[in-house]
Amino acid sequence: AQTVTQSQPEMSVQEAETVTLSCTYDTSESNYYLFWYKQPPSRQMILVIRQEAYKQQNATENRFSVNFQKAAKSFSLKISDSQLGDTAMYFCAFWETSGSRLTFGEGTQLTVNP
Amino acid sequence: SAVISQKPSRDICQRGTSLTIQCQVDSQVTMMFWYRQQPGQSLTLIATANQGSEATYESGFVIDKFPISRPNLTFSTLTVSNMSPEDSSIYLCSVAGTPREQYFGPGTRLTVT
Numbered sequence: 175a176q177t178v179t180q181s182q183p184e185m186s187v188q189e190a191e192t193v194t195l196s197c198t199y200d201t202s203e204s205n206y207y208l209f210w211y212k213q214p215p216s217r218q219m220i221l222v223i224r225q226e227a228y229k230q231q232n233a234t235e236n237r238f239s240v241n242f243q244k245a246a247k248s249f250s251l252k253i254s255d256s257q258l259g260d261t262a263m264y265f266c267a268f269w270e271t272s273g274s275r276l277t278f279g280e281g282t283q284l285t286v287n288p
Numbered sequence: 289s290a291v292i293s294q295k296p297s298r299d300i301c302q303r304g305t306s307l308t309i310q311c312q313v314d315s316q317v318t319m320m321f322w323y324r325q326q327p328g329q330s331l332t333l334i335a336t337a338n339q340g341s342e343a344t345y346e347s348g349f350v351i352d353k354f355p356i357s358r359p360n361l362t363f364s365t366l367t368v369s370n371m372s373p374e375d376s377s378i379y380l381c382s383v384a385g386t387p388r389e390q391y392f393g394p395g396t397r398l399t400v401t
Contacts, residue, residue: 207387217378219331219392221289226388265330269387274319275346276382276390278330 176201178268180279187256188287194241195251195282197266203227207269208242208249209276214262222264225249256286290315290383292393300399301371308367309396311381316361319384322354325395326377334379337364371400 177200187193199208210222225233225242233240237257241250253260266279291314301307311320320337335343335356343356358364368375381393 209390211392217325217395217397219380219382219395221391224388224390267390269390271387274387275321275333275336276331278332280330 176203176268176270176273176277178266178277178279180264180266180282182282183280184283184285186285186287187253189256189258191256192252192254193256193284195253195264195266195284197249197251197279199247199249199266199268201247201268201270203270203272205271207271208240209267209269210238210240210249210251211265211267212260212262213265213281214259219265223251253284258286258288260284261286289389290317290385290391292381292383292391294381294393294396296396297394298397298399300401302401303372305371306367306369307371307398308365309379309381311364311366311393313362313383315385317383317385318361320358320364321382321384322356322364322366323380323382323392324377325380331380334366337366368398371398373400376400 179198206227208225212220223235237254263281265281267276293312295310322334323331334349335345337358339358355367378395380395384390
């Protein structure tokens, strides 16, 4: 079974600084999708960024970017110029093509301090 | 991206009763899913809602406890039956048109007393 591991239960960063959240996964598949979701206290799951495994180029969305290392099965999220509104739980998720389901990591609670 | 609504947004229910949660999408989607998020924990897939056929349940979840309907490509319901306090969770509907497009509804916060 595929697994997703987020080794940092909590992180904090000062406003305007950069922070990196870690995620590793385990799979025997060659084609899959990886996602980072943000869940603020409102509990709405918001898609932050996604990466297709067949693409070598790392995905970027404004202040959010990923470092996708396929051989190492690593998928970290970098948040630049952190803002107070970035305070939330962040989940890394893996979509397995064969099983057609999302598998989530345990989450990292990020707090941005003023 | 798809716009997803869920009803109710929250509810407080008594032990032994049942609650039906509705999920409505503003466009036709191939895949719909139901997740449970227990307090302080990550999301766990309950089942895949299949249009016109029985849902596909994950290990640990059964149809008698969590019956699911999906009458068309834009609507699904999840019923939490014979509730106990352990069922207190957030229940989330998710849709996917393609694997790269995975979106979630706002969730239903259920408290069982």
